[in-house]
Each structure stands twice: as structure tokens, then as C-alpha cells.
Amino acid sequence: MKIFNLVWLELGQRKGQLVSGILAITLGIAVIVAIRSISLVSEKAVAINLDNLGANIMVLPQGATIDNYYSADIDAPTIPEEYVERILTSSLQGVDNLSPKLTRRVDIGDQKFVLTGIIPANELASKPLWQSAGLFGAELAASCGENPQNESLGYKDEKLQRKSIDSLSMADCLLGYSAAQKLGLKEGDALTIMGNELKVSKVLTETGTIDDDRVFAHLKTVQNILGIQGQISAIEIMGCCNAISDGLLGQLRNILPDTRITTIGQIVSTQIKTNQLMNQISLIILIIILIVGGISIGNYMWANVNERKKEIGILRMIGFHKSSIYSMLLIKAVFMGLVGGLAGYIAGALIAWFLGPTLAGINVVPIPLLLLYSVLLAAGIAVVGSLLPAYFASRFEPYSNMQEI
């Protein structure tokens, strides 16, 4: 008869106690799994929403402000275009897309417009509103991590995904909706900027943003027109929200020390704070459950070993070592933890599935990885909670089963 058989026989002996012990673990794990499932899916959903909003990080010349960038003054500072390569060749995680830009206010006829040099495909990826206009073929969606949609487009490698793709002719330009109105131009017309003639390849649909008043051309074209080769005004980055909270900004600053790197708007920072709050709440609940679960299991084990004092004494009397008694109780704890963890995962996934749409407005599907964490955590709690009772049980004297001393 092996120790496993002994444990198994004993488990079947006190079913009520066993069920209550496992239930304590199950409930704790269920709460953690439910919260983590909802918060993980919620974070992902928010990250996708943020991606859809466009770029959320700006790399600007040292000392420049966002106002400098938008005003596009003639003497606005610039940064080397080579900085784009630095980011592309780095191993940074969480950079979904880059849009290097050169902006300058120029005179076209008797009106002033902001001429913006872009790399088209990247520009598209960071401008969902443009994507809806159906420019340049397939859309290039962005999100945190790998994106199946991009894979289908042949951009499986994230670095490839980040590479600039040139699909706007050097002799073409795009006109914002208002700019086209003011200039009275349409697709196919010619536009002369500082003596350089460009063909209007497309008039963009109205977006209600500053882009409506802009003239867009290929970055190289704009650099040639302005005579500032190899320089850009800013790099707009679509950063994954989680990566930003995990220190993406700091990593960018390390790569580009003489620049000013900032997040755009309150959206990102608010979401980061929300995500951090959710994670902190999860952590607090996790700690509480660890303590409560450990104490519950410990309590159960204390009661169990005290009830089994005579039985343990018999085992010791006939030749079981202390270590065998210790192992026997810890094997029991691991079993309870595994069953409790599995049951807790199932219960938690069901709770998240039912409550996700109500609490967070999202559909929550089970996250298989949480099953592994659940059983490991539950077994860990059960073992830690049982260490002390098992230790004391192993020290029961072999005469504990005798009536008289």
C-alpha cells in the first residue's frame, strides 16, 4: 500500500470536511479568475479602441512643444530622420506603428497651408478615418501584439510591420478636404508648391480635424521642396497602451535621448491609470485570497490532523517515518489544491462569462492560461496552509493511539 493509497482512502473517509476545504479554495480561485478574465479582456478591448483613435505617442525635437508641431513655423526645430531607423531596429515591444512627419507652413497662391511630408502606408495605419476612405487598398489595422489581420497581409514579423512602405508617388499629393475646397482643386489637378508641380491623387474625406486643412505629400518630396533633407518634425507612434504603462516611454527616451517624448491627450494616461487600478485591485484581492485561503486550509488541516491523531499514532507505531506522515498530508493538500483550482477556474470563467457583458460591457471568453495559474496557485495556497499542521502531525508521538501512559 503506497502513500497515495493511504491519502485516497482517507479522502473518502471525511467527505464533508473535504468538500468544505476544497470549496474554500474554489471560491477564492473563482473570484480571482473572474476578475482577471474581465480585466484582461477589458484591457485588450480598450487597447484596440485606443489603436483606433490613432497615434498616442509623439517624438518631438528637444524643447519643442505640440503647439510648435501643429503651428509648423518656418523655424520650427527638427530631428534626424535616422531616428525612425533607431526605433525600427530596436527590440522595443508595443510599438504598433510609426509615422515620421515633416511639417512646414507654406504659401500656395495667396493662402497659407501646412505642407506635411508623410510615409503613406504608415500614415494610413495611424489614421483610421482615412482608412475608411479606402485609400491605397487594404487597411492596415493596428493593435497590441500580433495581429492576425496584419499576418494575412504578409506583415507577420513585427519589424516588417513597422517598416515604412512607399506607395505614394513622389510626384503626387493628397489634399485635405478643406484645403481642396479653398484651392478649388480636385483629383487629377496639378498643384504647384514653391515651384514644384504635384498631381492631386486624392482629395481626402472630411475628418473634422486639423488634417482637413493640410496638403500631404511623400516625406522625401516635402524634404526636397523645403530643402531640409534627412530631417523630420516629429514621429507619431501608435504605442500599445499596456506597453506604455510598462515603460515604453522610458525605453524610447533611452534610444532617443535628445528628444522630447510625450503621450497624446488624457486618454492614454487615464486608461493607463484605469488599467493600473484594475491590476492593483486584482493584486489586493489576490493577496486577501491568499491569506484567507491559506488560513482556511490551515484550519481545515489542523482539525483534520487533530481528529486523526490516533490514526497517525498507529502509523508511526508500526514504522512510518515522520517524513512519510508529512508527505501524506502535503499530497492531500496538493490534491485539494488541484481540484479546488480546477473547479475555481471553471466557476470563475462562468462568472466572467455571465457578468462580463453587464459589468464591463464586453463578452468574456475563458482564458486557458488562467487554468494553469489557477491550479498552481490553488495547490500553492493549499501546500503553504498545510505546512505547519503537517509538520506538527509528523511530530505526533507513536504512542498517541494508546490510552494510558
Place this chain on the structure above:
Amino acid sequence: MTPILSTSALSKHYFHRDGLIMALNDISISVTEGSFVTITGPSGSGKTTLLMALSGLIRPTSGKIYFKEQILDTDNDRALVEFRKKYTGFIMQNFSLIPYMTAMQNVLLPLSLNGLSAENQKLRAVELLDLAGLGNRMNHYPRELSAGQQQRVAIARALANKPAIIFADEPTGNLDPQLSVEILNLLKDINEKNRITIFMVTHSPAASAYGNVAIRLNNGQIIN
């Protein structure tokens, strides 16, 4: 003849709030192999304490125990466990059976510690239960057995690892006179046929008559 178990100035003292209790005081005995030793005396005289000390269930305060002239390291728990596992069997007044195990499983418990294959363990358990007259009760739980049958299971378990010594603490204390005779006869039979040394604590003069060596205690000391 070489003694199988002997002691020299064995003492066991307990500290109690009322003072020091001298449960055993300066016990020196020498028992040869195949003896049937009865330990008698009034309540509180130290009978069970002596049995537990001799069997390695408790550590003496002072003195030495020798098993086949080898000193028993009573300070070493592992050594005591090995001694109990390999050389001893126990029969207790309360039977000391695991309640949620069948008769067969109770007998298999000590057999699982001696390295026998599962098949041989089972064969040995069947053999012992047959010997104890329980061939048709192997899959019965203790609660499904009479007191006499439970004690027979305990005897079968005590014999599992072919011990050199059996320690019995009031083995007939919970049995009626007729069953007591049956159990005592069985013990006597085991003692004579297998030359297994038996130490038996008893209150009963009738039971003590089965022994061939008598130790009588009073206040922790041998009086005969």
C-alpha cells in the same frame, strides 16, 4: 543463551505541575528469545510505560536498552522507527486499527514498508488473516467485525513483518472471558511455534498465567 532484549538502569521521569513523576525507576531486565513475558502490577505502576520504552515508542530518561546485545539508540528517531518496523509487532487493548481500512488493508499497512512486491504483500496478508481465522472477513471494516475479530486483525498485522518481539498492551482488556482465552491461546501458539518473544501487559491473573517470565511492578520498580 543470548538475551533478545535487556535493559540496564532504565528510568523514565515526567515533569508534572505537582512534581516529578518517576514512572520507571532503575529497571534492569534480561529476556531471552522465545520468552512469554507478562508485566503486571497495580494501575499507575508503570507497566505500559515499561512496554513503550522497551518497544521504542518512548525515549527513556536514562539507562540503556539492548536488542540482541546491540545498544538501541533511543535518541535517534529514525533508529527507533527502523527497530519498530523490522523487529516488533504491536497488539493494543483498543485494537489500534485504522477504521476506514478493511482487515486486509490494515494488515497490508506494515507490509508496505518492507519492500515486498504488491503481489507478495497480498499473499502474506491473506496467509496471516487465514492464520487468525479471518479468511472470510478480509474485506470487512473494523466496525463490521466483533471485538475478538478486530483483535485477531491486530494480531495478524503484528505478525506481518515476521517480528522478533510482539508487544501487547492489555490485549484482552476489551474482550469477554471466552474471547480472551481464544486470543491468549493464539498468542501462546505464536510464541511457541514461531519462537516470537512476547511482552504482555495485563491486569488479569488468568492472562498472566500464560507467560513463562513474570515482571511485577509497583511505583515504577520491579518487585519480584
